[in-house]
Amino acid sequence: MKEEYNFTLTVPLSDIDEALPLLQEAQRNYPTMRLSRKPDRQEKARFYLCFPFIQARTDLQFQTWFTARNIKNWELFGPNYGVWGFT
Numbered sequence: 001m002k003e004e005y006n007f008t009l010t011v012p013l014s015d016i017d018e019a020l021p022l023l024q025e026a027q028r029n030y031p032t033m034r035l036s037r038k039p040d041r042q043e044k045a046r047f048y049l050c051f052p053f054i055q056a057r058t059d060l061q062f063q064t065w066f067t068a069r070n071i072k073n074w075e076l077f078g079p080n081y082g083v084w085g086f087t
Helices: 013-029 058-069
Strands: 002-012 034-041 044-052 075-084
Touching: 002 013, 002 058, 013 034, 013 044, 013 058, 044 058, 044 075, 058 075
Parallel strands: none
Antiparallel strands: 002 044, 002 075, 034 044
16 A cells, blocks of 8 residues: 545636646646546536655645645645555
């Protein structure tokens, strides 16, 4: 099992064209981040961002990085601790 920390990002569907480039930039800056999209709910897109714990908490750096760029005040929930997959 692999330890990870994860976030859920909720963005209004009307802002999706602005959110996708920001998420692509995040993937370039944090190459170990896993990104997946949850089902949309109540006119909002939801993304699941996972950061593996490999002797360091890169999720904390991401949270600072994202907060500086979150001009629309999209909802970032987390970090949450989790375990994923098998080793």
